[in-house]
Amino acid sequence: MAEQGVAQVWRRIRTIYNILGNRCTTCNTYYFPPRPVCPTCRRKGKLEDYQFKGLGKIYSYTIVRQAPEDFQKQIPYVIAQVELDEGTRLTAQIVNVNPEDVEIGMRVRACFRKIKAFGSGGVIVYGYKFEPTMHVTGHDE
Amino acid sequence: MSDRVAIIGVGMCKFGELWEQSLRDITLEAGMYAIFDSGVRGADIDGVVIGNMSAGRFTGQEHLGAQAADMGGLGDMPAYSVEAACASGGAAVRHAYMAIKSGEHDLMLVLGNEKMSDVNQSEAMNTISVAADWEYEGMFGATFPALYAMMARRHMKEYGTTEEQLALPTVKNHANAEHNPWAQFQRAVPLGVVMKSGLIADPLRVLHSAPVTDGAAGLVVCREDLAKKYSDTPVYIEASEQRGDTLALHDRKSITRMDAVIYSTKSALKEANLKVEDIDVFELHDSFSIGEIILTEDVGIAKKGEGGKALEEGITEIGGKFPVNTGGGLKARGHPVGATGVAQIVELALQLRGDAEKRQVDGAEKGLAVNIGGTGATSIVHIIGR
Numbered sequence: 001m002a003e004q005g006v007a008q009v010w011r012r013i014r015t016i017y018n019i020l021g022n023r024c025t026t027c028n029t030y031y032f033p034p035r036p037v038c039p040t041c042r043r044k045g046k047l048e049d050y051q052f053k054g055l056g057k058i059y060s061y062t063i064v065r066q067a068p069e070d071f072q073k074q075i076p077y078v079i080a081q082v083e084l085d086e087g088t089r090l091t092a093q094i095v096n097v098n099p100e101d102v103e104i105g106m107r108v109r110a111c112f113r114k115i116k117a118f119g120s121g122g123v124i125v126y127g128y129k130f131e132p133t134m135h136v137t138g139h140d141e
Numbered sequence: 142m143s144d145r146v147a148i149i150g151v152g153m154c155k156f157g158e159l160w161e162q163s164l165r166d167i168t169l170e171a172g173m174y175a176i177f178d179s180g181v182r183g184a185d186i187d188g189v190v191i192g193n194m195s196a197g198r199f200t201g202q203e204h205l206g207a208q209a210a211d212m213g214g215l216g217d218m219p220a221y222s223v224e225a226a227c228a229s230g231g232a233a234v235r236h237a238y239m240a241i242k243s244g245e246h247d248l249m250l251v252l253g254n255e256k257m258s259d260v261n262q263s264e265a266m267n268t269i270s271v272a273a274d275w276e277y278e279g280m281f282g283a284t285f286p287a288l289y290a291m292m293a294r295r296h297m298k299e300y301g302t303t304e305e306q307l308a309l310p311t312v313k314n315h316a317n318a319e320h321n322p323w324a325q326f327q328r329a330v331p332l333g334v335v336m337k338s339g340l341i342a343d344p345l346r347v348l349h350s351a352p353v354t355d356g357a358a359g360l361v362v363c364r365e366d367l368a369k370k371y372s373d374t375p376v377y378i379e380a381s382e383q384r385g386d387t388l389a390l391h392d393r394k395s396i397t398r399m400d401a402v403i404y405s406t407k408s409a410l411k412e413a414n415l416k417v418e419d420i421d422v423f424e425l426h427d428s429f430s431i432g433e434i435i436l437t438e439d440v441g442i443a444k445k446g447e448g449g450k451a452l453e454e455g456i457t458e459i460g461g462k463f464p465v466n467t468g469g470g471l472k473a474r475g476h477p478v479g480a481t482g483v484a485q486i487v488e489l490a491l492q493l494r495g496d497a498e499k500r501q502v503d504g505a506e507k508g509l510a511v512n513i514g515g516t517g518a519t520s521i522v523h524i525i526g527r
Contacts, residue, residue, distance in 0.1 A: 062290035066341040069263040079287045089391040
């Protein structure tokens with residue numbers, strides 16, 4: 001049997017390190033996480049892998065001030081639904097910004113970060129968080 | 142096949158942090174109250190169904206059907222639990238409804254239970270968040286309150302809902318719970334206290350959120366033609382409907398409404414041949430105050446975006462046109478997750494029987510309950526009539 005979290009995280013590494021989802025070519029809808037079946041087209045759907053560009057804007061957000069043990073060292077932290085440019089939304093932390101400055105509509109880009117560890121000695125999960133876009137990266141509008 | 146399904150007995154244990162009682166104790170208490178209230182004998186019951194979300198994580202015990210039937214001395218009848226996160230209780234009611242409608246069962250005991258205070262707060266929070274998408278919401282740090290907070294933030298942005306409006310469901314539900322001897326918090330809370338309580342996930346505060354609760358609730362249900370044999374005041378399940386939506390909140394087109402609620406309510410009203418105006422008393426799933434505001438809109442009490450205004454106008458108070466959560470709701474009655482959907486029906490049955498004492502809605506004839514799983518991925522609606 002795997003240590004807590006190891007297999008659960010390892011099998012998703014490609015997905016959460018790269019924001020690798022998929023796209024239904026029949027209805028041109030993008031999915032993250034990748035869906036095994038396109039819920040609109042079902043058996044008529046054709047799904048192919050798609051790597052998201054990692055750019056989007058904040059759809060809604062909150063500042064988490066009470067969290068379970070694995071996130072306790074990070075509070076207060078910002079959790080948001082990010083609407084990616086492809087039209088798909090996902091849930092992620094917003095970093096590199098004062099929590100009070102976050103607002104709906106803010107332009108953000110993905111960054112690679114430590115997400116959490118399973119307990120004190122458990123596997124560390126890495127993956128995507130998002131940060132405000134900046135001039136220097138050329139992602140500013 | 143039976144036409145309607147009758148509710149002939151109701152019972153609950155007192156909700157709260159019940160450190161002296163185990164899961165089996167509270168389940169037995171609620172079940173016994175329901176059985177004594179109904180007047181049936183144990184031998185009349187031909188099946189037990191239990192709504193429970195996560196006893197395995199909260200207490201270490203699974204196989205709750207066997208436990209309840211065994212402890213209740215009910216013998217070898219079929220007994221098992223059903224799970225639909227926070228809608229597990231509603232699922233149990235619906236399961237018994239279908240079992241009796243189908244003719245397979247004649248008279249069943251429905252239970253809902255959850256023992257949440259045997260684990261620490263961190264573990265309780267983790268267990269609650271598995272009602273949403275654990276791998277893509279919870280594991281990234283989105284607590285369950287955080288998901289509802291994002292709904293609230295969006296509702297404020299789209300419709301101008303205010304922080305004061307967000308506090309109103311709590312004030313109303315606590316005032317109602319003052320008169321419910323089974324409620325966890327039988328005391329009023331002033332608006333100012335709610336609005337100054339600690340933030341847990343902005344804009345949601347601790348007093349916008351249902352508490353950690355131990356509790357169980359029970360119903361005895363049977364074929365319509367058997368009801369009068371046992372009870373002078375049976376009430377009837379006139380509709381039972383269920384709809385689903387995406388597991389993760391971020392996959393919904395809108396996060397300021399719950400489509401599963403809209404469609405299950407519409408279907409239930411149609412099935413019962415009623416309009417929302419015909420309903421005298423409502424139980425709306427207020428695990429967070431924004432939930433009650435959204436549901437007030439989605440069931441049709443208020444127009445979209447005007448749920449907060451409806452609360453301001455008092456139309457959802459006892460004595461208003463559409464009383465909501467007369468027993469205190471999840472906020473003040475308490476929210477033992479799997480018990481909630483059953484406790485909602487207990488409250489409606491008491492109201493329809495005229496047994497709700499100081500919180501009685503005069504002449505209540507029809508009641509509607511909405512029980513939500515997760516952030517709206519399951520909605521189970523029941524309409525009860527007398």
